Amino acid sequence: MTTTLYRNGRILTPEHPAATALLVTDQTLAWAGTDQDATSHEDAADRVVDLEGALVTPAFVDAHVHATSTGIALQGLDLSDSPSLADCLARVEAFTRRARGGVLLGHGWDETRWPEHRPPTRQELDRASYGGVVYLTRIDVHSAVVSSALLAAAPEARAAAGYDDSGHLTTEAHHVVRRVAHESIGAGQRRAAQRATLRRAAELGIGALHELGGPDISSEEDFRDMLALAAAEPGPDVVGYWGELGGVEKARELGARGAAGDLFADGAIGSHTACLRSVYADGDHTGHAYLTAAQVRDHVVACTEAGLQAGFHAIGDGALEAVVAGFRDAADRVGVDAVRATRHRLEHVEMVDAAMIATLADLQIVASVQPAFDRLWGGAEGMYAERLGADRARELNPFAAMAAAGVVLALGSDAPVTPLDPWGTVRAAARHQSPSQAIDVAAAFAAHTRGGWQAARVDDGGVLRVGAPATFVAWYGAPGGPAALPALAPDDPLPEALRTVVRGSAVFDRQASEG
DSSP states (O other): OOEEEEESSEEOOTTOTTOOEEEEETTEEEEEEOHHHHGGGTTTOSEEEEOTTOEEEEOEEEEEEOHHHHHHHHHSEEOTTOOSHHHHHHHHHHHHHHHOSSOEEEEEEOGGGSTTOSOOOHHHHHHHTTSOOEEEEETTSSEEEEOHHHHHHOGGGGGSTTOOTTSEEEHHHHHHHHHHHHHTSOHHHHHHHHHHHHHHHHHTTEEEEEEEEOTTTSOHHHHHHHHHHHHHSSSOEEEEEEOOTTOHHHHHHHTOSEEOSSOBSSOOTTTTOSOOSSOOTTSSSOOOOOOOHHHHHHHHHHHHHHTOEEEEEEOSHHHHHHHHHHHHHHHHHHOHHHHHHHTOEEEEOOSOOHHHHHHHHHTTOEEEEOHHHHHHHOSTTSHHHHHHOHHHHHTSSOHHHHHHHTOOEEEOOTBTTSOOOHHHHHHHHHTOSSGGGOOOHHHHHHHTTHHHHHHTTOTTOSSOOTTSBOOEEEEESOOSSSSOOOOOOTTSOOOEEEEEEETTEEEEEHHHHTO
16 A cells, blocks of 8 residues: 655545645545645555645646547647648658658648638549558548549449549448558557547646447547556546447447447537538538437447446537437437436537537536637637538537536547647637637546546546545646636636656656656
8 A cells, every 4th residue: 555645736526626635545645735734644545745845736638539549649640730622731741751651640730721712622632642552531521532543452442322423432442441541540640649649638737538439430449458558558538439320239349338439420520520410511411420310319328227438529519419319319218317317428519500409418418529620720710610500500519508517528629630738629619709608617637537537427527535545646737826727818828747646656747758
């Protein structure tokens, strides 16, 4: 048994607002109080850590992550800050020269930010890569541009829905080439990418993340490896979800918390694949629906009867209408109380209206949301307004409305769609581009800590209480004085993690990492 006394801090705990010290015994928070009272615990402590006035809070939970893809983006070709098509192609060429062969995996291009206002073509990728195998995902990961060499390795993509001879692929054609591209990732590269994600999460004060796998976005091997790595090595906790329709037994076999997550009811707004009730403002169609209300109902019934969480990716109002109807039909079949007890979840929930919100609240369905989407694409001049028109765009991501109705919010990044960035996520929720839908910093922080644990059906996580798991972060750059959350004004620097502790073990120590 190891005992560590932390003192000279500002501890954010509801049990002792004036606490400046805490005692950790093995994996558990054993005591919290003042430095004066801590003196009586010094003799029993194996180690004493001076927090040097740092704010100590519960660690963040990122409720929506794709770890391998995130790690590849961290280590590979990141196009998220590319300012133009020409720059994108130049980066592809430079990366190809450095890599000298192999599959080029890149992520993050966004044509709506480029002066050319279009993605690259496969012919342009062929020239930039000298005929190489290239797979570049759009920032929302619901479409990609690919080279001729990758298409040659995935000939079935040409006959699939969503194929375009330009090399810009969506829906099923994209799923085909994604599987082929990901099969090029060896076990060593996959493990390195997963470690990179966990390391980055710990550096940012993330003590747990939800890994969202599924047959359309990863593989069973990838999912198993992620859970095994998290269990074997110190780092953030990982809660796994396997998004496969009718996948109750598969979820159990893989050790998943539920047959939930990115089980696609539709695509994404940026790729014109989110399913809408009315046509896109800059298109002549309503996107793509992948599930019917009946399919949702049957999946929810099966999961509820098995005691597993169900969950779906649903962004557009057309998709959400079908999913919410499916949940209501499932409750009619198995009973409202059974559905509530299982605590199902929805990912993204961007175009949800008041009637849908009322159903989510009534059935106690968790909304796993990504405030960075609004920060990046909201506002009168953003991508949402371009795709949907200003009036519809203004109603997206209604965090305040959902919270007011009693819907549990769990915040996340959808990394690599947006970066792991917990304090930035809290600020984005509190500084919503439609001010009426903002939630305050305290509510956003709770949704990014306790809400993430509630989404995983763990009700005692995310709060520093005696007897709870000792998972917390000491922060540099938080304001002085009594323990309080920073205001996170638009120009304020964000706090930086000094030490991240998960179940009593330090998984990140800035002083140690900086030598």
